[in-house]
Amino acid sequence: MSIPTEPIGSIPRPPALLAALAEHAEGRLSEADLTKLQEEATVETLAKLESLGCPVLVDGEQAKSSFVTYPLAGLSTLGSQGAVIPFADGHTRQLPVLTGGPFRYQVRAESYLRGAQRHTERPVKQAVIAPSALSLLYPSEPIDGYAREAFLRDLADEAEADIRGCLDAGAHCVQLDFTEGRLSLKLDPSGGVLDAFIDINNEVLGRFTEAERARLGVHTCPGGDQDSTHSLDVDYAELLPKLFQLKVGNFYVQLASEADPDRVLSIIAEQLRPGIRVFVGVTDPIDPRVETPEEVRDRVLNAARYIPADQLGTSDDCGFSPFADDTSTSRDLAFAKIKARVEGTALASQALGL
Template sequence: MTIPTESIGSIPRPRELQEALAAHAEGRLAEAELRTLQEKAVAETLARLEELGCVVVVDGDQAKPSTITYPLDGLTSLDPKGMVISFADGHTRQLPRLTAGPFSYQVRAETYLREASRRTARPVKQSVVAPSALSLLYPSEPIDGYSREAFLRDLVDEAEADIRGCLDAGAHCVQLDFTEGRLALKLDPSGGVLDDFIALNNEVLGRFSEAERARLGVHTDPGADMDSTHSLDVDYAGLLPKLFQLKVGSFYLQLAGEPDPERVLPIVADQLRPGIRVFVGVTDPISATVETPEEVRDRILFAARYIPVEQLGSCDDAGFSPWADDTSTSRDLAFAKIEARVRGTALAAAALGL
């Protein structure tokens, strides 16, 4: 037995790709040329992760516009002026707003998975957007001829197909990105929005067998965009008991950047049940300081006081660049942190006699 360690998903794009994305958006670069550069970035990302000793790899979301909006690329029934997400440093992200139905994914995550899988022999993990995030696309005022109820039915079907496509394509694990979980408590401290999110996600997850759910996971963080968060000021204790109601086999928890992890871990321990694994965050993507392998080791050993080692794993707190235009973290810094996580996890396993 050892301690598994996995990346969350996004890794900063190479500068060449960043420049190409800007040129494509301005109409100065053809789609085929952009696709070639994205494929090159995927290959380079996988090769770097293999060199660092990652047993399970990710494509780094090199071809995604963002971890939230990838299914929308090409959908015409959208108004760009939707919900605004505010971050602690003052910057914002704005989701689009749906203007007509029916709703359907234009891009499925399995397309990224298949591209990555043909470039590596190692197990590939695929992240997908949680349906709860896409539920925010529906406006406060009803869409004529397309009710919210009809939208949610379509959304559940589409989210199931997105996940199932990845499982069928051989994903080692399919991870739902649920950054909106903690944010929900900021938007609605009563917990009603969070309850709706949990119920919606479980409606999708409940369509999978127990064996399939063992290959599903959920990741939560308080945001990690442009080195800032959107909900770190929200008490983790309000989220965690409800998070663990989700019908998945793995939970990926932001912890390295948490102000008081010693308070959080007993809450996690109270939510443990047989058959699940908890991956604790041991590197902080929004910090410019590279953790040492020894710091990573000590964080894992501390978590092992509360989580049985057979149910313990390690991860980064979040993806390093969930939006394609985020240049706040360098590619080299991200890989240095990943290397520290891999090496530090091995040190922790040795210290535990594994």
């Protein structure tokens, strides 16, 4: 069996879709027309990934406004002054803030999955936002009549339903995006916020059977937006031991952009347990240079020195455009890097005799 390789999620949107999103925001394009263009972009994305030989596909998040906020579209109990995420280049992203309850997802990831499955026979992976990220929606001051404890119960129920819907729809894997994990250590070096995030996520993950958790995964990275990160300067050694406490069968770990990948791999090796697989990042979406298949091969072979081949997989470090308006990476560049990942992983499998 060869080493498995999977994308993380987002692919840059085509120019026509980007223009349509702007027109829709200005009220000059109907919801129906935007939906049609999003579906066309999804079909094009799936076909391109198939042509590159990807064994597992994603829809590229062509219909999501962002990897974080898709469940919130249409939610009326939101304000604009939520948590601010600072990036190294000085730009920020701001989450909305909850103004009332009960909290309910307005959109479930299952809808994106089923939309993609209509256009391919290959396995489709579905990314969902981790409940820990959405826990940041609750304001610092209590909401009258809706305590934080009640919100967290509702959030856990909604996140479970989001994941379970994808599993029931036949997702190859459901990946929780957990970029806030590394960021939490920058905001709170004591690790208290990270511990709370792990507990929130495990409350949900613990509701699934062992067989179901084998199809669940978690993705960690230092953020990747407009060619910048929010927490690359945070020591992975502070995150990884706690990350591997999460009750999933698959871990997707950004690695290609790390300054000392061997140190990270040695930490991962210490956290390995039977029954899990670690997908290491072998392409860097922020780097404008396209990795060669041989470079990817060598990264995989190096990872195999620390992680047994039957527990090893490859991925991109993170999504290529997690926010719909991020145009810092071109669509062609993303596909070129994915092609290098697929071909380089195959070369490594051959070198390992798999």
